[in-house]
Amino acid sequence: MGKIKLNKAYWDYRYQSNEIGWDIGFVSPAIKNWLDTQKNKDLRILIPGAGAGYEVSYAHHLGFKNVFYMDISTEAVALFKSKNAKFPDDRILSADFFDLKLPSFFDVIIEQTFFCAQRPEDRKKYVKKSHELLQMGGQLIGLLFGIQFEKDGPPFGGEIDEYRLLFGQDYQIDHLQICSNSIKERAGSEIWMEMTKKS
Secondary structure (H helix, E strand, O other): OOOOOOOHHHHHHHHHOOOOOOOOOOOOHHHHHHHHOOOOOOOEEEEOOOOOOHHHHHHHHHOOOEEEEEEOOHHHHHHHHHHOOOOOHHHEEEOOHHHOOOOOOEEEEEEEOOHHHOOHHHHHHHHHHHHHHEEEEEEEEEEEEOOOOOOOOOOOOOOHHHHHHHHOOOEEEEEEEEOOOOOHHHOOOEEEEEEEEOO
């Protein structure tokens, strides 16, 4: 029996059957803290695999003018729209991250439970695509899991040293450490990352 394809149909099914254990119901505290400290509200921010879009909604309400929601699942997009009726349609991307082609680049990509949904063998593709979508000096920030899971994912886990090797060629690693303000259920198992695109 082959591996389950982690495609649009798979993620639509997860939402339809309410198997969305990654959804904590509110903006992640670590990402909230990062957004709260940003003074430049013109940053072009992409949040891939955004699901219910708590981080997108929070950034929008803070006054960020160019935050983009993205998810491959039609169900996820519908969920986000149902809760964020005033969010601009032209900043909702119902698409596959790896197929994304835009005429301009992003300043920041925020990672929140999207990377861990990629099989380990596909992670180099994630690094390459994120690097491609960021402008020079752009940042990849957010949360990664810092544990190995007992069963095949998603989510798929990992370790700091592994991530250093994976991202280090394409990114300057500014922060890669155990997150100090995870939710209680994930305390000690999340890594906060801030990385800057290299040329």
